Amino acid sequence: RRDLIGIEGLSAPEITGLLDLAEEFVVLNRQIEKKRTTLRGRTQINLFFEASTRTQSSFEIAGKRLGADVMNMSVGNSSVKKGETLIDTAMTLNAMHPDLLVVRHQSSGAVALLARKVDCCVINAGDGAHEHPTQALLDALTIRRNKGPITGLVVAICGDVLHSRVARSNILLLHTLGAQVRVVAPSTLLPAGIQHFPVEVHRSMESGLEGADIVMMLRLQRERMAGSFIPSVKEYFHYYGLDEAKLKRAKPDALVMHPGPMNRGVEIDSAVADGAQSLIREQVEMGVAVRMAVLDALARKLPNA
Numbered sequence: 001r002r003d004l005i006g007i008e009g010l011s012a013p014e015i016t017g018l019l020d021l022a023e024e025f026v027v028l029n030r031q032i033e034k035k036r037t038t039l040r041g042r043t044q045i046n047l048f049f050e051a052s053t054r055t056q057s058s059f060e061i062a063g064k065r066l067g068a069d070v071m072n073m074s075v076g077n078s079s080v081k082k083g084e085t086l087i088d089t090a091m092t093l094n095a096m097h098p099d100l101l102v103v104r105h106q107s108s109g110a111v112a113l114l115a116r117k118v119d120c121c122v123i124n125a126g127d128g129a130h131e132h133p134t135q136a137l138l139d140a141l142t143i144r145r146n147k148g149p150i151t152g153l154v155v156a157i158c159g160d161v162l163h164s165r166v167a168r169s170n171i172l173l174l175h176t177l178g179a180q181v182r183v184v185a186p187s188t189l190l191p192a193g194i195q196h197f198p199v200e201v202h203r204s205m206e207s208g209l210e211g212a213d214i215v216m217m218l219r220l221q222r223e224r225m226a227g228s229f230i231p232s233v234k235e236y237f238h239y240y241g242l243d244e245a246k247l248k249r250a251k252p253d254a255l256v257m258h259p260g261p262m263n264r265g266v267e268i269d270s271a272v273a274d275g276a277q278s279l280i281r282e283q284v285e286m287g288v289a290v291r292m293a294v295l296d297a298l299a300r301k302l303p304n305a
C-alpha cells in the first residue's frame, strides 16, 4: 500500500507493526541526537487546507528528523485563494516531484481523491468527518504504553462523535485490536447509522463511563454546526463535560485522553485535563513518533528505496 488514507482496511498486524516501529522512535526522540537518514534526498510537502497545531508541526518535525526536505505549503497565501481547485493545486505540486504529500482538507474523501491524481505517497492528516489515521495510531500507542495490550480494554469515546474524524478512526482501530468501544453522546451528536458501527451506544456519561479503562473526550466542533443545532455550552458541560465527579464512574485507574485542541470548560474541566489521570501531553509526544513511523514505512515503498 502506497498511501495512508485511513485506518479502514488496515489489519491488526499492520497496525501493530506501525506501533512497534513508533516505539523505536519514542526512544530516539528522547535522545539528544535525534536524526536519521531514512528520508535523505526525499521531499515532503505538508498541504493543510484546515488549521492545525499538533498534526502539522509533528509531521514537519518527523520528516526533518528522518532527513527529508520538508516544505509547509501555506494555503492561506497560495493560489487556492484565487480559486484554484484542490486537484489543480495537487497536480501543480506533483509536477515538482515530491515523494510524500501530507494533506488535511475540510471535505471527507478529498484526500483519497487527490491520492488518485498524484504520483507520490499521500498521507491523510484529517479529511472532514471521515478519518484522521495518524491520530488513532498515536492514541493507540499512548494507550498501549500505559495499559499494555489493547485487547479487552473498555474505551469510552465521549462527545461530538457526529463531526469527529478522530472518533471514526479510533473506533475502527480499537475494534480491530480487540477493545470494547463505547460512544457516549446526545442523540443530536451521533451519526446516522451509528448502530452499524462496532460500538456500544450510551446517551449518558453516567452509564457510558461505568467501569471504563480509557475516557477519550472529543472537542465540540461548533465550526461544523452552521445551520444545525448548537448546544448551549453551559448545558453541554453539565451533561457531557468531563469533571472529577463524572470521572469517578470509570475505573479508579482510568486514564483520560483528548486529541486537542481542547475547549476547557466545554467538554473537559481543567482539573481533569491537567490532573494525574490525564495522558493529553503524552499523546502529543507520541504524535511525533507515530508520524515518523508512518513516513518511514511509506518511504520503504518509494521507487529506488
Ligand code: CP
Pocket (backbone or CB within 6 Å): 051, 052, 053, 054, 055, 056, 126, 135, 259, 260, 261
Ligand atoms: N488533534 C489534532 O489533529 O490537532 P490539530 O488540529 O492541532 O492538528
